[in-house]
């Protein structure tokens with residue numbers, strides 16, 4: 001082929017910037033945090049993310065099947081944490097802008113964004129990103145954006161993008177498939193087969209993260225109806241957004257984005273219908289939980305295996321401290337025999353190591369990292385065991401393997417026995433994903449009367465098989481399902497269930 005033929009190829013740029021921002025977390029998210037998870041520029045983006053089971057992986061794989069020149073910009077993703085620093089945000093934006101400018105003229109732009117990213121000085125990061133991209137590529141060039149369904153979406157973002165689509169599942173098992181869809185929609189836009197018209201509707205509602213599973217109420221019924229709507233061949237995309245309640249912005253909460261082929265009224269009708277449907281199911285979105293003292297009292301009614309006391313407010317996988325001790329205080333106050341809790345507390349670990357095996361000591365444990373996870377609890381206990389905190393997972397397919405590998409390192413660890421309560425103190429916070437975490441230091445999970453787990457959902461694989469019952473607690477923590485604990489300032493009020 002001659003170079004003249006090559007230059008007439010359809011030119012599609014691709015990129016992504018993803019962050020789920022918990023605006024109440026104090027520690028900001030830096031460029032180093034992006035680099036620690038996923039930060040790729042230019043051709044490195046294609047070689048690293050091609051075939052990945054993620055949204056961008058799906059976009060790339062399908063795009064490569066078309067007769068396009070695929071032009072990578074950047075891909076940046078970091079673990080959920082506090083507000084993205086101004087320096088990090090500026091760097092990511094300027095990389096995107098510069099690389100788009102170098103690639104001009106463009107025929108299309110594919111973007112993977114989260115939807116719940118907040119940067120210093122920018123509450124609507126995704127709209128800002130698309131606005132900046134739009135300013136470079138021009139009005140006639142289609143921009144297709146794939147979102148995480150936990151995004152908080154503004155009307156401005158809906159105006160700026162040609163088509164928005166989102167994952168339909170939580171856990172997000174369809175990210176790759178939706179990435180394929182995004183590239184297919186781009187192909188149809190480039191062939192001028194579609195004239196997208198989008199509508200946006202939002203119920204006055206907040207969903208705690210614990211209520212955003214797509215297989216359960218309230219989202220399951222919305223997705224069931226959305227699936228019927230998608231069968232309409234005038235519909236290009238229906239994005240059912242659950243929102244992310246821990247990002248305090250003026251558009252935080254669930255929303256529906258309906259995109260039709262040149263049928264604006266139809267898009268409006270569908271968006272409104274689904275938004276109203278979600279609002280009608282709002283009561284089922286309210287998790288039921290007990291105060292720690294009531295949960296510990298209730299747990300004593302069960303026999304035949306440990307009761308799992310779920311401390312999802314201190315959900316380590318969601319970025320919390322892992323040192324919330326509310327449930328420990330409740331177990332000690334009620335003189336529980338064989339109750340277990342794991343706390344990340346390097347200071348307490350050091351004290352116990354210094355005291356030595358078999359020593360009795362009084363010390364404050366937990367509640368030390370920030371003001372969000374309750375207060376330290378004073379305990380008097382005996383050091384029953386000391387360990388290096390290294391253990392091999394028992395579960396063959398566990399979440400640890402994907403995050404940490406099969407060998408887990410918790411740092412120096414201590415089994416402190418206070419009355420009848422077993423406290424596993426670790427230097428590093430470690431989610432409750434495998435029973436070997438307790439067993440490695442001598443605590444037998446099966447013979448406990450109750451075990452506190454600091455996780456929303458991920459604990460289930462290891463602990464449900466041995467559990468006699470499960471009780472959700474209303475503890476202090478940055479991932480609390482009790483949204484009245486958070487001092488919102490930007491949120492649009494009134495909103496259910498706060499007002």
Ligand SMILES: [Zn+2]
Pocket residue numbers: 148149150172
């Ligand atoms: Zn998500």
